Amino acid sequence: MNQSVDPGDTVVDATVGNGHDTVYLAKLVGPSGHVYGFDIQKTAIEHTQQALQAERLDHQVTLTHAGHETVAQVLPEATTVKCAIFNLGYLPGGDKTIITKPTTTLAAIQALEARLATNGVIILLVYAGHPGGDKEAQAVLDHMTQLDQHQFQVLQYGFINQVHTPPYLLAIQKR
Numbered sequence: 001m002n003q004s005v006d007p008g009d010t011v012v013d014a015t016v017g018n019g020h021d022t023v024y025l026a027k028l029v030g031p032s033g034h035v036y037g038f039d040i041q042k043t044a045i046e047h048t049q050q051a052l053q054a055e056r057l058d059h060q061v062t063l064t065h066a067g068h069e070t071v072a073q074v075l076p077e078a079t080t081v082k083c084a085i086f087n088l089g090y091l092p093g094g095d096k097t098i099i100t101k102p103t104t105t106l107a108a109i110q111a112l113e114a115r116l117a118t119n120g121v122i123i124l125l126v127y128a129g130h131p132g133g134d135k136e137a138q139a140v141l142d143h144m145t146q147l148d149q150h151q152f153q154v155l156q157y158g159f160i161n162q163v164h165t166p167p168y169l170l171a172i173q174k175r
């Protein structure tokens with residue numbers, strides 16, 4: 001993230017959750033940039049809003065209490081996105097039945113692909129170990145393996161010696 005995000009950039013935190021990434025991104029883009037954050041859980045939005053206010057970062061962040069699949073409606077028209085991050089699965093310590101889902105995750109990814117700046121990246125941390133996670137991971141992989149290599153570079157990065165189902169990272173960069 002810190003390699004591709006500069007002050008003044010527009011970035012998206014597609015799964016705000018505990019808000020750590022939102023705060024981190026707000027610092028990277030600075031007061032001239034903007035972070036758009038999404039979460040379907042009200043408590044995630046409220047806690048993150050408080051954390052941002054405590055660090056006086058709230059002016060450079062717009063939090064939306066709705067799914068990331070609404071990103072195209074929320075982002076101002078003609079805005080290009082330098083970086084979008086998805087932390088898939090459920091929120092640790094929260095309700096484990098509230099998970100990201102294949103249809104809405106894909107809708108958001110596709111909407112963001114259309115808005116990505118040249119060299120901009122979409123980063124996904126993919127969790128396949130919980131119920132429903134494998135289906136989502138497969139849907140995301142199916143989509144990404146089919147992306148035109150002249151338009152996007154897609155990379156996968158992950159542990160190859162861990163037991164259970166460790167998360168892995170997917171990154172889509174626009175050429």
Ligand code: SAH
Nearest residue numbers: 015017039040041067068087089090091100
């Ligand atoms: N698995 C990660 C954390 C994922 S948090 C880890 O272990 O660190 C995922 C967050 O996405 C949750 O806060 C959840 O409420 C949120 N979420 C679920 N569906 C969503 C959607 N359609 N749009 C935006 N956020 C969503």
